[in-house]
Each structure stands twice: as C-alpha cells, then as structure tokens.
Amino acid sequence: MSATEISGPSDQFTKIKELELMPEKDLKEKEVDGVCREKDHQNPGGWEAECPPGTLQPRILKEELELVPVTSEEGEKHILTLQTVPFASEAVELQEVGWLSAQPQEGMQVMVQQAGPGLPSLLWLGEGPQQSVQQCVTIGIQEELHFLQEMEVMQFQVVEENGVAATGDSKLMSLAESTELTKLEEGQGKDRPPMAAGTRDLCFLVEASPGEEGRDEIILTISSLNMEEQEDKPAPGPANIEEASATDHTTKGAKRIFSCDVCRFTSSRISSFNRHKKIHTSEKPHLCHLCLKAFRTVTLLRNHVNTHTGTRPYKCGDCNMAFVTSGELIRHRRYKHTHEKPFKCSMCKYASVEASKLKRHVRSHTGERPFQCCLCSYASKDTYKLKRHMRTHSGEKPYECHVCHARFTQSGTMKIHILQKHSENVPKYQCPHCAAIIARKSDLRVHLRNLHSYKAAEMKCRYCPATFHERYTLIQHQKTHKNEKRFRCQHCSYACKQERHMLVHVRIHTGEKPFACLSCNKCFRQKQLLNVHFKKYHDSNFIPTVYKCPKCGKDFSRWCNMHRHSEKCDPSQEKSATSGKRTRKRKQTAPKDTGKEDAAKGLSEAHADGEAAMQETAVVRGAQFPGEALVDYREATAGVEDPDEGMTCEMLLNMMDK
DNA sequence: TGGGTAGACGCCCTCTGCTGGATGTAG
DNA sequence: ACTACATCCAGCAGAGGGCGTCTACCCA
Numbered sequence: 001m002s003a004t005e006i007s008g009p010s011d012q013f014t015k016i017k018e019l020e021l022m023p024e025k026d027l028k029e030k031e032v033d034g035v036c037r038e039k040d041h042q043n044p045g046g047w048e049a050e051c052p053p054g055t056l057q058p059r060i061l062k063e064e065l066e067l068v069p070v071t072s073e074e075g076e077k078h079i080l081t082l083q084t085v086p087f088a089s090e091a092v093e094l095q096e097v098g099w100l101s102a103q104p105q106e107g108m109q110v111m112v113q114q115a116g117p118g119l120p121s122l123l124w125l126g127e128g129p130q131q132s133v134q135q136c137v138t139i140g141i142q143e144e145l146h147f148l149q150e151m152e153v154m155q156f157q158v159v160e161e162n163g164v165a166a167t168g169d170s171k172l173m174s175l176a177e178s179t180e181l182t183k184l185e186e187g188q189g190k191d192r193p194p195m196a197a198g199t200r201d202l203c204f205l206v207e208a209s210p211g212e213e214g215r216d217e218i219i220l221t222i223s224s225l226n227m228e229e230q231e232d233k234p235a236p237g238p239a240n241i242e243e244a245s246a247t248d249h250t251t252k253g254a255k256r257i258f259s260c261d262v263c264r265f266t267s268s269r270i271s272s273f274n275r276h277k278k279i280h281t282s283e284k285p286h287l288c289h290l291c292l293k294a295f296r297t298v299t300l301l302r303n304h305v306n307t308h309t310g311t312r313p314y315k316c317g318d319c320n321m322a323f324v325t326s327g328e329l330i331r332h333r334r335y336k337h338t339h340e341k342p343f344k345c346s347m348c349k350y351a352s353v354e355a356s357k358l359k360r361h362v363r364s365h366t367g368e369r370p371f372q373c374c375l376c377s378y379a380s381k382d383t384y385k386l387k388r389h390m391r392t393h394s395g396e397k398p399y400e401c402h403v404c405h406a407r408f409t410q411s412g413t414m415k416i417h418i419l420q421k422h423s424e425n426v427p428k429y430q431c432p433h434c435a436a437i438i439a440r441k442s443d444l445r446v447h448l449r450n451l452h453s454y455k456a457a458e459m460k461c462r463y464c465p466a467t468f469h470e471r472y473t474l475i476q477h478q479k480t481h482k483n484e485k486r487f488r489c490q491h492c493s494y495a496c497k498q499e500r501h502m503l504v505h506v507r508i509h510t511g512e513k514p515f516a517c518l519s520c521n522k523c524f525r526q527k528q529l530l531n532v533h534f535k536k537y538h539d540s541n542f543i544p545t546v547y548k549c550p551k552c553g554k555d556f557s558r559w560c561n562m563h564r565h566s567e568k569c570d571p572s573q574e575k576s577a578t579s580g581k582r583t584r585k586r587k588q589t590a591p592k593d594t595g596k597e598d599a600a601k602g603l604s605e606a607h608a609d610g611e612a613a614m615q616e617t618a619v620v621r622g623a624q625f626p627g628e629a630l631v632d633y634r635e636a637t638a639g640v641e642d643p644d645e646g647m648t649c650e651m652l653l654n655m656m657d658k
Numbered sequence: 659t660g661g662g663t664a665g666a667c668g669c670c671c672t673c674t675g676c677t678g679g680a681t682g683t684a685g
Numbered sequence: 686a687c688t689a690c691a692t693c694c695a696g697c698a699g700a701g702g703g704c705g706t707c708t709a710c711c712c713a
Contacts, residue, residue, distance in 0.1 A: 303706085303707095304706095324705085325663095326661090328704070330663080330664085331704080332704075335704085336703085353703085354666085355665060355666075357702080360700085364699075364701095380699090381699080382668090382700095383667090383669080384669065385700095387669090388697085389698075392696080409696065411670090412671090421694095436691090436692090438691095438693090439692080440693075440694080441674085441675085442674080443692060443693070443694090447692080659713100660712100661713090662710100662712085663711080663712105664708100665708085665710100667706085669706100670702105670703090672700100672702080672703100673702100674699080675697100675698090676696105676697085677698105678694100678696090679693100679694090679696105680692100680694080681693070681694095682692080682693090683690085683691085683692100684689090684690085685689085
C-alpha cells in the first residue's frame with residue numbers, strides 16, 4: 001500500500017488487504033493455549049470474569065452477551081486480536097507493539113508505524129518487520145483519539161465470516177461474537193505487559209465490511225466501545241462522528257436489530273443500516289464539477305447542481321415559485337395556498353405546516369428554554385433567538401440605515417427607524433378616546449395604559465373635591481377649572497381663582513396690614529410689598545434698575561413707565577409733549593420725583609409698588625420685557641379710580657399665577 | 659438502487675410588544 | 686429653575702412564517 005492509498009485523517013475505515021486469515025480450525029488450536037476456549041462460547045459471561053480489568057466495561061459486556069448469540073458461519077472464521085502497549089522509545093519508526101493473541105503464530109508480529117502527523121498509523125502483520133503491502137493494516141482512526149502510541153491497551157477483535165469477498169451483509173462483529181472466540185486473560189502471553197493501574201479503559205470495536213467491488217479488501221471501521229462515556233456525551237460531534245460503527249443486538253430467535261453506536265438509529269435491515277452508517281462518515285464520492293463540493297449521493301449532487309444552474313423543476317401552479325425538490329413545493333403550497341396545517345397544538349388553537357414549528361410553539365406553553373447563553377442567564381427557546389441575543393454581548397449592529405448610516409441590532413428596528421425618520425406619509429395612530437395622534441403603535445398602547453385605563457385608586461381634582469378613576473378624564477376636568485374664578489368676595493364684586501389671593505383681598509375690607517417694616521414701622525397687606533419697600537428705602541446696597549427710553553434716552557426707574565413713555569415719545573416734540581402731560585407725567589414719575597415721600601403725591605403707593613413688584617417678578621421669571629404682564633396689569637387696573645393696594649396685589653398674584 | 663415523500667433541523671425573516679432613556683412641554 | 690408627564694426612540698425579546706438542506710422511509 002502506497003502512502004497515497006492510505007486513508008487520510010478524515011477516513012474512518014481501516015483497510016486490510018489480503019489479510020492472512022486464520023482458518024476456524026486454528027481456533028481450536030487457540031483453545032489449547034488458553035487464549036480462546038469453548039467455555040467462552042457457552043458461557044460468555046465468563047468473559048467478564050476473566051477479562052483483564054479495565055479492558056472492557058463489564059456492564060456493556062453483560063448487555064452484549066445477553067443479546068448476542070454467537071453464530072459462526074460454516075467455513076472459515078478468523079480472529080485477529082491486537083493489542084498495543086506503551087512504547088519504551090519514542091524515536092523508532094517501526095515498533096513492535098503487539099501480538100496475535102488469538103493464535104500467536106510463531107514469529108508473527110504486529111507492527112505499528114506512524115505515517116506522519118495527521119496520517120494514520122500502520123499495523124503490519126507478518127513475520128518480523130515485514131512491510132509488504134499485502135500484510136499491511138492501516139489504522140485510519142482520528143489521530144487525536146487513537147494514536148496507538150497513546151494507548152495503554154487497545155484491543156482489536158476481528159471476525160471475518162465466509163471469506164473476505166463475501167457479499168450481502170457486512171461482516172459486523174459484535175463484542176459478544178468476539179468473546180465467544182477470544183478470551184484474554186491477564187498476564188496472558190509472556191510479552192504482554194500488565195495494564196497500568198488506573199488506566200482509562202479503551203476498547204474498540206472493529207466492524208468489517210467488503211471493500212470496493214472487485215477489489216480484494218475488507219474495510220474495517222473502528223469505534224470506541226466505552227459506552228458509559230458515550231452516554232455522557234452529547235450528540236456526536238465532528239470528533240466522535242468519525243468513530244461510527246455498529247453493534248447488532250440480536251435476541252435469540254428474533255430478528256436481528258442493527259443499532260448504531262453513534263446515534264440511536266436501529267434497523268432490522270442491513271441495507272438500511274449500511275445506508276445509515278454513511279451519515280457518520282465524511283465519505284462523499286460525488287463531486288460537483290462546478291464547485292468541487294462533494295456529496296454522498298447522486299440525488300444530493302443533482303439537487304446541488306440545480307442550484308448552480310438555477311434549475312427548479314418543481315413549479316408551483318398558483319404562483320411563480322419553483323423549487324428543487326417536490327417536498328419543497330408541497331410545503332410551499334401548504335404555506336401559501338392550501339394553508340393545510342396538519343400539526344395542531346393540543347393546548348391552544350395553534351396549528352402549523354411543519355412539526356418543528358409546533359415543537360417550537362409548544363415551548364411557549366412549557367416555558368422550556370433549551371438554548372442557554374454562555375455569558376448571562378438568558379436562555380432562549382430556539383437557536384435564532386440565542387444568536388440574536390448574543391449581539392447584545394458582542395455589540396454587533398449588522399443593520400445599517402442606507403440614508404443616515406445609523407446602525408441597528410435588529411432589522412425590524414432599522415425598518416421602523418427608516419419609516420419614521422426618512423419616509424413620507426408616515427402612518428400615525430389616532431387614540432380612539434381622545435385627539436392624541438401618536439407615531440408608534442406601542443406608544444399608543446402606553447398612552448392608553450396611562451391615560452385611558454381604569455385605576456383602582458381614586459385621583460382627586462386639585463381644585464375641587466371631584467375624584468376620578470381615569471387619568472384623562474381627571475385632566476380634562478381640571479382644565480375646566482382654568483380661568484375659573486371660583487372665589488368671590490363677599491364685600492365686593494372681586495373674584496379670583498385661588499383662595500390665597502382672596503385672603504389677601506379681604507384685607508382691603510378688614511384693613512388688616514400684617515406686614516410691618518422693621519425700620520419705619522410702615523405696614524403692608526402683603527409681604528412682597530413690604531420687601532419692595534424695604535429694598536427701596538432701607539437697603540443701602542439696593543441699586544435701582546434704570547430703564548432708558550430708546551427714543552429720547554430719558555431714564556426711568558420702572559420699565560412700565562419707560563414703556564408707557566416711549567409709546568408716545570417724539571423727540572422732536574419732546575418739550576411740548578412733556579409740558580402738555582405734566583400731571584400725567586408727574587403721576588407716573590411720582591415715586592421717583594418724590595423720593596422717599598409717601599405715594600399719595602402720585603399714583604397710590606400700592607399701585608406703584610404693585611407695578612414695581614410685578615416688574616420685579618417678571619424679571620425674576622426671566623422675562624426681559626414683561627410687556628405682556630404689564631398690559632395685563634394695566635387692563636386690571638383700568639377703570640379703577642383709585643387703585644386699591646389689595647386689588648393691585650391680587651391682580652399681580654393672578655398674573656404671577658399665570 | 660433511485661425517486662418520491664415526510665420529517666427534522668437550521669437559518670433568516672417579519673411582526674409584535676415591552677422597556678427605559680431622551681426629549682419636549684406644560685404647570 | 687424645577688418637576689411631572691407625554692411622546693419619541695432604540696434596544697430587545699417573543700412568536701411565528703417561509704424556505705434550504707438533509708435524512709429516513711417506502712416503493713417501484
């Protein structure tokens with residue numbers, strides 16, 4: 001066997017070419033030396049007792065032995081039992097590693113040669129270091145698992161039934177079959193090293209099947225029989241897939257059942273089983289001539305080639321869709337046209353076209369979340385959601401707005417963004433209970449929840465004793481109180497919106513002036529008026545604001561006076577105009593002109609200070625030109641012959657309330 | 659053995675709805 | 686200026702539809 005003929009690392013089988021087969025009569029001889037005894041056949045359980053510790057899993061042995069009678073065909077039956085041992089030297093190309101324990105012919109040895117990294121090792125059968133191709137056994141096992149050099153003990157047991165080139169069923173060998181014929185005892189054979197204590201058990205099952213037609217060869221597939229370990233393993237991954245093999249479980253007098261050691265597949269038909277085995281191999285002999293992709297079957301290759309050529313032979317009669325396979329077409333028609341949904345949920349009305357969809361749906365009932373995030377506690381019900389969730393950890397934003405290049409984690413988010421930001425005729429959502437129009441449906445839902453939902457706790461109107469259970473009606477109700485002067489004076493026609501304003505007003509009638517100046521004992525009905533008074537007459541740090549007329553440059557202490565002046569100011573006629581309105585001007589400027597004298601010389605003190613306070617308040621509120629407030633003030637005082645202090649302040653407070 | 663069919667699995671998509679921070683506005 | 690509140694907006698997850706691909710099984 002040349003190097004190129006050696007199966008590569010991806011190959012799972014071992015080829016034995018022109019293997020020297022041992023005739024069954026040799027088995028008899030084998031019994032003599034105690035390697036294999038008739039007793040073993042009759043009492044397979046004895047294997048368990050006599051098996052070297054650690055060579056095989058006892059539990060498995062029992063199971064196998066119960067299930068599988070050993071039925072050897074007439075004629076030749078050959079056993080090859082190989083064992084490997086740890087090497088003493090690592091730097092040898094050919095090393096003696098084992099022996100034929102079944103019938104160790106004189107001088108017959110098994111040699112192993114590592115063909116190189118990633119390449120299978122070679123087992124040589126023959127006398128001495130013979131390297132004849134005819135005597136070569138290629139162990140094509142994944143190197144990471146089965147480098148012979150790494151094994152303490154490895155046992156290959158091969159039964160060849162009815163010759164190498166037999167057709168029909170493959171030569172599957174059960175462990176039990178081999179136990180009938182082979183018995184290994186601890187310490188058997190003088191060259192056999194004892195097993196190391198605590199050594200991990202490694203036992204491999206070798207299945208034999210005919211090789212390529214017309215070629216005289218057997219294909220051996222070697223797999224691990226460490227069943228306990230397999231049970232703990234998840235579904236076979238790429239590593240252990242390569243170990244695919246089979247065990248046939250045959251009950252006495254019953255049909256033979258072939259079960260896959262890699263998955264749970266079982267079959268009573270060897271042809272089905274053989275077909276199944278291929279799914280655990282990477283053997284793909286059918287190459288696409290266009291892209292060199294390999295496929296297991298001609299049908300798969302044909303379907304693949306159709307994807308290159310665009311050939312979709314199965315066309316839908318109801319739409320323009322076409323598919324590569326008939327199954328796709330049938331499913332498409334169910335989804336789009338017939339709406340046939342054979343899979344119905346027993347817990348709700350959901351039905352689906354595909355069983356997998358129903359299975360996924362049922363998780364919404366059971367709460368099952370099989371797909372766990374490795375970075376947080378999140379677990380999802382399907383793989384896609386987990387994949388989508390992982391973007392929250394990676395920060396990946398695969399979706400980009402083609403207009404503003406903003407990036408998004410989900411396509412739906414980007415779609416909404418484009419719709420709301422870059423589209424015309426954006427749909428709006430009208431609230432069915434009020435005039436609100438909201439851009440997003442979800443926000444309309446929030447709106448409905450906050451404003452139009454029934455609240456168990458009563459909400460009180462801030463202006464009256466009314467109570468409400470819906471926030472929207474409360475707000476609408478409170479608006480009715482706006483501009484409503486609910487507080488009416490018992491002594492005059494005055495009315496106001498706030499009670500505190502009425503309290504101040506009533507002092508006009510009672511004459512009460514509770515705010516006294518500490519410096520001059522002058523009393524005021526309002527604290528704010530006292531403050532203005534104090535600043536003006538008793539605070540040396542107080543710097544009165546000066547307002548200049550933009551037309552004539554004249555200074556005013558109050559903005560309202562300046563404003564009033566400037567409205568009628570004509571610099572060219574300033575002299576006559578001024579003289580013509582002497583009284584008015586004097587009144588306007590009375591506080592300034594009279595200095596600290598009583599306001600009786602001009603506008604009433606209350607009126608003047610009220611206007612000043614209003615101005616001050618307006619400035620505090622950030623209004624540079626409180627003209628609007630002033631207009632309100634004027635309107636409020638219009639027609640008042642002698643503006644009352646209380647009334648002025650009430651108006652002021654009302655305006656402040658605004 | 660190949661073709662048809664059904665089922666399984668995976669991937670990607672859309673639609674939907676909730677959430678919380680940002681922002682605008684009224685009081 | 687501050688607060689409360691409504692709306693805007695992006696992030697994120699739930700649910701389900703549709704299709705590509707592959708395997709198992711049946712049958713001619």
